[in-house]
Amino acid sequence: MSRTTPNPATRQDRRKLELEQRRDQRRAAREKAQTPSPLRSPMVLITGAAVLIGLVIVGFMLLTKPAAPSVADLTPPSSEIPFDAPVNGRTLGSDQAKVTVDIWSDFQCPACMNFATDIEPLTISSYVVPGKVRLVYHDAAFQGQKVQRPYDESVEPAAAARCAADQGFFWQMHNWLFANWNGENDGAFRADRLRAIATGAGLDLARYDSCMAVGDKQSAVRSETADALTAKINQTPTIIVNGVTYVGSPNNFADFAVVLDQAYDAAP
Amino acid sequence: MITKRVAARPLLGIHPALILGVLDVIGLIVASYLSVVELSGNVPSCGIITGCEEVAKSQYNNFLGVPVAVFGVLLSVVLLSLALAWWKTNIYGLLLGHYALSLVGVFFDGWFLYLQVFVIQAVCIWCVTYEISLLLRFLVALLVYLRQPKPEMER
Numbered sequence: 001m002s003r004t005t006p007n008p009a010t011r012q013d014r015r016k017l018e019l020e021q022r023r024d025q026r027r028a029a030r031e032k033a034q035t036p037s038p039l040r041s042p043m044v045l046i047t048g049a050a051v052l053i054g055l056v057i058v059g060f061m062l063l064t065k066p067a068a069p070s071v072a073d074l075t076p077p078s079s080e081i082p083f084d085a086p087v088n089g090r091t092l093g094s095d096q097a098k099v100t101v102d103i104w105s106d107f108q109c110p111a112c113m114n115f116a117t118d119i120e121p122l123t124i125s126s127y128v129v130p131g132k133v134r135l136v137y138h139d140a141a142f143q144g145q146k147v148q149r150p151y152d153e154s155v156e157p158a159a160a161a162r163c164a165a166d167q168g169f170f171w172q173m174h175n176w177l178f179a180n181w182n183g184e185n186d187g188a189f190r191a192d193r194l195r196a197i198a199t200g201a202g203l204d205l206a207r208y209d210s211c212m213a214v215g216d217k218q219s220a221v222r223s224e225t226a227d228a229l230t231a232k233i234n235q236t237p238t239i240i241v242n243g244v245t246y247v248g249s250p251n252n253f254a255d256f257a258v259v260l261d262q263a264y265d266a267a268p
Numbered sequence: 269m270i271t272k273r274v275a276a277r278p279l280l281g282i283h284p285a286l287i288l289g290v291l292d293v294i295g296l297i298v299a300s301y302l303s304v305v306e307l308s309g310n311v312p313s314c315g316i317i318t319g320c321e322e323v324a325k326s327q328y329n330n331f332l333g334v335p336v337a338v339f340g341v342l343l344s345v346v347l348l349s350l351a352l353a354w355w356k357t358n359i360y361g362l363l364l365g366h367y368a369l370s371l372v373g374v375f376f377d378g379w380f381l382y383l384q385v386f387v388i389q390a391v392c393i394w395c396v397t398y399e400i401s402l403l404l405r406f407l408v409a410l411l412v413y414l415r416q417p418k419p420e421m422e423r
Contacts (some may be wrong), residue, residue, distance in 0.1 A: 042364060043413065050368040054375025061331060061379065110325030114311065146389045183327045184388070251310075 074193075074200055077175035079121035085128050089165045092124065093134030098267040099127070099260060102136045102240040104228055107157040107177045108143035108184045109236040115249040116178040122253040123260070132264055137161075137174065139221045140228040140236050147185045156212075157189040158221040160198060163211035167203055176201040242267060272419035273358045276412075284412040285355035288366060288405060292348035295401040299340030302394050306335040312394055322390035328383045336380065340398055343373050347405060360419050367409035373402045 081087070086094050101123075105112040120135070127133035144154030157177050164173030176197045182188035189197075191212075198208045211217060228234070239246045242263045250256040276283050302324075305312045311324040323329060329336055347366055354362035377399040384391045 042361075043367075046364050046368045047371065050371040051375070054372045057372070057376055058379045064332075109322075111311065111321045113325070114321075183325075184322065186327070 070193075072196075074176075074196055075179045076200060077179035078117065079124075079175065081171040081175065082124065082129050085124060087168065087171060090137040090162075090170050091134060092137075092171050093128040094131045095134070097128075097131055097134035099133045099242055099263045100136060101133055101260075102138060104138045104140040104233050104236060104238040104240070106139070106141050106143050106154050106236045107161070107174075107181070107189065108141075108154045110181070110184075111249045112237045113178045113181040115237050115239075116174065119250060119253050119256050123256065126257070127260055133260055137170070138228065139224040140233055140238065141221050141225045142234070142236065143184050149185070151190070152218075153185050153187075153189045155218050155221045155225075156191065157194060157197075159212060159217035160194045160208070162217040162220060163208050164198065164201060164203055166211060167207060169201055169203055172201040173198065173203065272360050274360045274417055274419050276354075276358055276363075277415050277417065279408075279412060279415070283355050284408070284416075285351045285363075288351040288408055288412075289348060289355065291401050291405045291408065292344050292351055295398055295405070296341065296344035296348060298394055298398045298401065299337050299344055302337035302398075303335060303341050306337055312392065319384075319390035320392040320394060323384055323388055323392035323395060326383075326388045326390075328380075328388060337398075339376075343369065343402075347373075360416075363409065363413060363416065367406070367413055370402060370406035370409055374406045377402050 081092070085092055088095075103115075105116070123133065123135070128135060139158045141152070141154035141158045144152035144156075161170055161173045161177060164170050177189070180188065180193070180197055187193070194212075195205065195208070199205060228238075233245075235247050237249055239250075241259055244263070246259065250259070276285065278284070279287055302312055306324055306329070311321045313320065331339065347369055350362050350366040350369070353359070354366065380395065381399055384395065
C-alpha cells in the first residue's frame with residue numbers, strides 16, 4: 001500500500017502545497033536545532049573533564065618520576081661505629097656477651113633500613129659497648145630476585161659489605177649502605193654508586209675493586225640467602241635473640257630493649 | 269540543570285547519599301591512618317601480609333613532597349561533604365560532583381596500583397583497601413546517576 005500525493009488541480013493549489021511543505025521543513029529544522037545533543041549533556045561533559053584531569057595528574061606524576069640517585073648524591077650515616085666496640089668481620093661486640101643478636105637482613109629492605117638507622121645505633125651504645133650484646137649480621141638478600149636482572153641490587157651491596165669486612169670496615173659500610181638506601185631495584189646500589197659508597201666508608205678502593213671482581217663474595221651472599229630460606233627465614237629483617245626469632249623490625253628501641261633485657265636476665 | 273533539586277531514588281531502601289557517605293568514611297579512616305603513620309615517620313603495619321613497609325618507603329609514595337595518603341584524606345573529606353550535602357539538599361549537581369571527583373581518584377589509584385604491582389613489586393593492603401573503596405564510590409555514584417530521575421534539560 002503506498003501513499004500518493006494528491007495531484008493539485010490548479011496553480012493556486014500547487015502554490016499552497018509548496019508553502020505547506022516549506023513550513024514543515026522549517027519546523028523540522030527548528031526542532032532539530034532545539035534538541036540538545038547527547039554530547040552536551042552535563043554527565044558527558046563532567047565525565048570528559050574528570051578523565052582529562054585524571055590523565056593530567058597521572059601524566060604529571062610520570063614526568064616528575066624521581067630519577068635514580070647520582071654518584072655525587074651521597075648521604076653520610078647519622079651514627080658512627082664506636083671505637084670501643086669490638087669488631088670481628090660481620091660481628092660487632094664482645095665474644096663474652098651474654099646475648100647474641102643474629103640479624104638476617106637485606107640492604108635493599110626498607111624495614112631493615114629502619115632497624116639499622118633507628119634501633120641499631122642505640123642498641124650499640126646501650127648494649128654492645130657495655131659488653132652485654134653481640135650483633136651478628138647475616139645476608140638474606142631477597143629483594144633483588146623480584147626483578148630477575150643480571151645485576152642484583154641486593155646481592156651486590158651485600159658482597160660489597162663482605163669486601164669491606166675483609167678490610168675491617170663491615171659496620172662502616174653497613175651504615176653507609178643503609179644511609180644511602182633509596183628504593184628497591186632502582187639504581188641506588190648500582191656498581192658506580194656502590195664504589196662511591198665504599199669510598200665514603202673509608203675502604204681501600206683498589207682492594208675493593210679486586211674483591212668485587214672475583215665473584216666469590218657474591219656467591220657467598222647467595223649461599224647464605226639460600227641457607228636463610230632453608231631455615232624458613234623468608235622475611236627481612238628477621239632478628240634472632242639468643243635463639244628466639246622475631247620477624248620484622250621492632251617498632252622502636254624501647255620495645256627492643258625490653259627483649260634484650262629479658263634475654264640478658266634469662267641467660268646463664 | 270545541575271543546581272536543580274531532584275528527589276533521590278532510594279537504593280537498598282535508603283537515600284543513596286548515605287551509601288556513598290559510608291564508603292567515604294571507610295576511605296577517610298584508611299587514608300587518615302596511613303597519613304598519621306607516615307607523617308610521624310613510621311611505616312604502616314600490614315599484619316601477617318607483607319608489602320606495606322616497602323610501599324610506604326618507596327619513592328613513589330610521595331607526590332610534591334607529601335605522602336599520597338594525605339591526598340586520599342583530602343579527597344575523602346571533599347567526597348563525604350558532597351555526599352552529605354546531596355543527602356540534605358537533593359541538589360543534582362552534588363551527585364555529579366561526587367561522581368566526577370571519584371572518577372579522578374580512580375585514575376590516580378589505578379596508576380598507584382600499577383606502581384605497586386609492576387614497579388615497587390609490593391602491595392600495601394591499606395592502599396588496596398582505599399583503592400577498592402574509591403572504585404566502589406565511583407561505581408555506586410554511576411549506578412545512582414543511571415537510576416536517578418533527571419532534571420528536565422534546559423532548552
